[in-house]
Amino acid sequence: MFKIVERTELNPIEFEIFVEAPRIAKKAKAGQFVILRIDELGERIPLTVVDTDEEKGLVRLIFQVIGKSTAALAALQAGDSLADVVGPLGKATEIENYGKVLLVGGGVGIAALFPIVKALKQAGNHVTTILGAKNQELMILADECQRYSDELIVMTDDGSLGQKGLVTDAMKEVFARENIQMAWAIGPSVMMKFCTLTAEVANVPIFVSLNPIMVDGTGMCGGCRVTIDEQIKFACVDGPEFLGAGVDWDEFINRMGQYRKEEGISNEAYEKQVTHNG
Numbered sequence: 605m606f607k608i609v610e611r612t613e614l615n616p617i618e619f620e621i622f623v624e625a626p627r628i629a630k631k632a633k634a635g636q637f638v639i640l641r642i643d644e645l646g647e648r649i650p651l652t653v654v655d656t657d658e659e660k661g662l663v664r665l666i667f668q669v670i671g672k673s674t675a676a677l678a679a680l681q682a683g684d685s686l687a688d689v690v691g692p693l694g695k696a697t698e699i700e701n702y703g704k705v706l707l708v709g710g711g712v713g714i715a716a717l718f719p720i721v722k723a724l725k726q727a728g729n730h731v732t733t734i735l736g737a738k739n740q741e742l743m744i745l746a747d748e749c750q751r752y753s754d755e756l757i758v759m760t761d762d763g764s765l766g767q768k769g770l771v772t773d774a775m776k777e778v779f780a781r782e783n784i785q786m787a788w789a790i791g792p793s794v795m796m797k798f799c800t801l802t803a804e805v806a807n808v809p810i811f812v813s814l815n816p817i818m819v820d821g822t823g824m825c826g827g828c829r830v831t832i833d834e835q836i837k838f839a840c841v842d843g844p845e846f847l848g849a850g851v852d853w854d855e856f857i858n859r860m861g862q863y864r865k866e867e868g869i870s871n872e873a874y875e876k877q878v879t880h881n882g
Contacts, residue, residue, distance in 0.1 A: 605685035605686070605687070606623050606624055606625050606640070606685055606686040606687075606688065606689045607623070607624045607683070607684075607685045608621050608622070608623055608624075608680055608681070608682055608683065608684050608685065608686070609622050609623070609624055609662065609682060610622040610682055611680065611681055611682045613678075614666070614744050615741050615742055615744070616741075617668055617669050617742070618666065618667070618668050618669075618712055618742070618744060619666070619667060619669070619677075619678045620654075620664065620665070620666045621664075621665050621666075621667075621677075621680075622657075622662045622663070622664050622665075623640075623662065623663050623665060623686065623689060624661055624662060625638075625661065625662070625663045625689050625691075626661030628653070628656075628663050628689065628691045628692055629656040629657060629658050629660075629661050629662055629663050630656075630658050630661075631692055632653040632656050632663065632691065632692035633692065633696035633697070633723075634696060634697045634699060634719040634720045634722070634723040635652075635694065635695065635696045635697030635716075635719070635720060635813070635844070635845055636652075636653055636691065636692035636693060636694045636695075636696050637650050637651060637652045637653060637691060637692070637693050637694050637716075637821075637844065638650070638651055638653060638663065638665070638689050638690060638691030638692060638693065639651075639689075639690045639691065639693060639818070639820075639821045640665075640677075640686050640687075640688065640689045640690070641686065641687045641688050642673070642676055642677055642680070642686055642687060643687045644687055646673065646676070646687065647672075647673040648818070648819055648820070648821070649667070649673055649674065649677065650693075650815070650818045650821060650840075651665045651666075651667050652665075652715060652716035652719075652813075653665070653691065653692060653719065654666050654715050654716075654718055654719060655718070655719060655722075663689070663691075666712065666715035666744065666745075667712065667715075668711070668712040690821060691821075693821045693822075693840060693841075694821075694839075694840060694841070694843060694844050695841075695842070695843065695844075695845065697719075697720050697723065697788075697811075697845060699720075699723045699724060699727050700727060701727050701728040701729055702724075702729055702785040702786040703729065703730065703783075703785040703786075704729070704730045704732070704782055704783055704784050704785055705724055705729045705730070705731055705732070705784065705785060705786050705787065705788075706732050706733075706734070706775065706778055706779075706782075706784045706786075706787040706788075706808070707720060707721050707724070707731065707732070707733045707734070707753075707787070707788045707789075708733075708734045708735075708736070708771050708774075708775060708787070708788065708789040708790070708791070708799050709733070709734070709735050709736070709749075709771075709789075709790050709791055710735075710736040710737070710771055710789075710790070710791025710792055710795045711736070711737060711738075711742065711791050711792060711795075712744070713790040713791030713792065713795075713813070714735055714737075714743075714744050714745050714749070714790075714791075715744065715745065716790045716813055717733075717749075717788065717790045717791075718745050718748060718749055720788055720790075721733055721749050721752050721753060722752045724752075725752040725753065725754075726752075730754050731752060731753045731754050731755075732753065732754060732755045732756075732757070732778055732782065732784070733749050733750075733752075733753040733755070733756050733757070734756075734757045734758075734759065734771050734774045734775060734778070735749060735756070735757070735758050735759070735766075735771075736758075736759040736760070736761075736770065736771040736791070736795070737759075737760055737761075737765075738760065738761045738762070739760050739761065739762050739764045739765070740760060740764040740765035741764075743758065743760065743765055746758060746765075757774045757778070759771050759773070759774055770798075771789075771791075771795065771799065772798050772799060772802045775787075775799065775802045775803070775806075776802060776806075779802075779803075779805075779806035779808065784806070784808050785808075786808070786809055786810075786811075787799075787803050787808050787809065787810040787811070788810065788811045788812070788813075788845075789803075789810055789811075789812050789848065790812065790813045793853070793856060793857045793860055794857065796812040796813075796848060796853075797848075797851075797853040797857070799812070799848065800812060800848030800849060800851070800853070803848065804849060809847060809849075810847070810848045810849070811845045811846065811847060811848065812845065812846060812847075812848040812851065813843070813844045813845050814828075814830055814839045814843055814844050814845075814846060814851070814856065815839070815844065816828040816829070816830055816839050816856065816859060816860065817859070817860075818839065818840055820840075821840045822840065822841065823838045823840055823841035823842075826838065828840050830843070830846070830851065830852070830855075830856055831851070831852035831855055831856075832846050832847075832850045832851060832852075833850040834852075
């Protein structure tokens with residue numbers, strides 16, 4: 605059993621948990637993820653490893669409540685246990701000293717971006733980080749990203765924190781004054797698409813982290829297939845990071861919404877069950 609030793613509500617829809625998983629904590633690298641189940645009948649939930657504490661054997665995970673399974677995960681408390689946690693999965697980020705790098709995170713994608721920010725700074729890069737959220741309440745990990753960034757730019761849709769505008773506005777400004785060698789963007793699909801287009805104009809390679817529907821996480825089920833440079837790849841074993849320029853964004857965005865109706869029905873049934881149980 606994988607015990608939750610700490611749980612924090614970051615805001616009304618995003619939560620942080622520290623889980624006892626010593627072997628994963630020892631091996632996980634920036635860019636990798638785990639798949640967990642709450643119980644034996646539970647859905648398999650893929651979550652990026654935000655950080656690890658190898659000495660204590662802890663894995664740090666941050667997630668957003670978007671449906672039945674994540675709502676059930678958010679209902680767990682410190683002291684509860686998960687049925688299983690599998691990982692680390694996926695290919696780790698290629699960490700090198702590139703020179704000047706730009707990292708862009710949006711929403712809960714900031715949780716996946718943070719370990720890359722940290723690793724790139726520790727590798728000696730000059731790190732510029734752009735974080736975006738709808739408002740101040742939904743901004744996460746800004747202080748921790750600041751710690752590992754030479755420059756931090758915060759953007760919110762309503763201007764309640766940092767600058768008002770889109771992360772791509774900030775990207776254009778950075779590209780105009782800095783000789784960026786490599787970039788990363790992690791967040792909503794549409795955000796990553798437009799970050800890719802913005803980086804292409806500046807002739808800067810940009811990696812994105814794709815989060816399609818995933819089941820087993822080992823390349824067997826094919827549920828996480830994506831088209832990269834006109835070839836089928838599996839995000840769980842070939843990714844989750846790919847160069848954004850090669851992603852078939854229209855196909856990816858359409859596939860992300862293919863089970864929206866079923867997800868809504870499942871979530872509605874779960875909410876009724878919770879209400880009935882008091």
